[in-house]
Amino acid sequence: MTYEQVKSLKPEDFKRLCGVRLETFNQMLEAVRSHSLPKQKTGRPGKFCLEDQLLMTLEYWREYRTYFHIGQSWGVNESTAYRIIRKIEETLVKSRGFTLPGKKRLFNSDYQLQVVIVDVTESPIERPKKKQKKFYSGKKKQHTLKSQVVVDQANGQIIYTAHGKGREHDFRIFKNSKVRLEENIECLGDKGYQGIQKLHHNSRIPKKKPRGAKLSNKDKKSNQELARIRVLGEHVNRKLKVFKILSLTYRNRRKRFSLRFNLIAALYNYELSLPKIKSS
Numbered sequence: 001m002t003y004e005q006v007k008s009l010k011p012e013d014f015k016r017l018c019g020v021r022l023e024t025f026n027q028m029l030e031a032v033r034s035h036s037l038p039k040q041k042t043g044r045p046g047k048f049c050l051e052d053q054l055l056m057t058l059e060y061w062r063e064y065r066t067y068f069h070i071g072q073s074w075g076v077n078e079s080t081a082y083r084i085i086r087k088i089e090e091t092l093v094k095s096r097g098f099t100l101p102g103k104k105r106l107f108n109s110d111y112q113l114q115v116v117i118v119d120v121t122e123s124p125i126e127r128p129k130k131k132q133k134k135f136y137s138g139k140k141k142q143h144t145l146k147s148q149v150v151v152d153q154a155n156g157q158i159i160y161t162a163h164g165k166g167r168e169h170d171f172r173i174f175k176n177s178k179v180r181l182e183e184n185i186e187c188l189g190d191k192g193y194q195g196i197q198k199l200h201h202n203s204r205i206p207k208k209k210p211r212g213a214k215l216s217n218k219d220k221k222s223n224q225e226l227a228r229i230r231v232l233g234e235h236v237n238r239k240l241k242v243f244k245i246l247s248l249t250y251r252n253r254r255k256r257f258s259l260r261f262n263l264i265a266a267l268y269n270y271e272l273s274l275p276k277i278k279s280s
């Protein structure tokens with residue numbers, strides 16, 4: 001389906017098809033159009049307009065079919081589909097229109113952050129040919145890449161992301177990212193962040209059951225209250241994984257994974273500022 005066919009869909013159907021709303025699509029199109037390089041060589045014009053190229057990229061992220069299948073759907077060779085998708089991704093990054101606030105905001109008192117949530121999600125990958133142990137996740141029983149998100153609890157915005165290999169502990173990814181938080185910002189994490197208080201004293205994680213004993217009722221209620229707040233991080237990861245490229249087995253070069261993850265996270269942030277879709 002070309003852009004001319006899908007632009008007349010209902011807002012909720014367009015969102016289901018592309019993963020983003022029409023308003024977001026138009027903003028992405030404007031960023032791509034303003035930062036696309038003019039064609040250097042003369043010759044036959046390209047087969048697809050920018051709208052169709054952007055739609056192809058979103059289709060790839062959303063469904064994560066192979067380049068061969070994408071190419072067959074659009075009537076081009078798989079290498080052509082690869083070049084188009086890669087060009088759109090690099091143009092979006094170059095435009096700086098879809099970027100995350102960054103970790104500097106976490107150490108800037110001007111933004112008045114009060115509570116942030118840190119959480120890690122894992123994306124399966126194909127078994128590496130070398131250094132397999134570094135990517136093997138004992139939790140998922142497969143080879144994975146880990147992605148850590150730092151979320152503003154007030155509005156659900158993703159502030160910063162960090163990435164690591166499947167074997168890396170969640171807290172080690174946090175330390176390696178060298179995130180610094182203002183002292184008055186409360187940081188909430190799960191049991192994977194044991195020891196985070198040494199780096200940021202204003203942190204809360206669930207209390208572990210003592211060996212050979214039970215948690216008190218007070219501690220259980222405290223853990224339940226923390227889980228009720230922290231669930232926002234799980235919701236954010238679920239919304240990101242609407243794009244199957246982050247949830248299905250990742251087949252591409254691992255170096256490009258963080259670029260795609262950050263682009264999708266920035267799209268999620270942009271849609272937070274849009275009014276909710278009214279159901280018909």
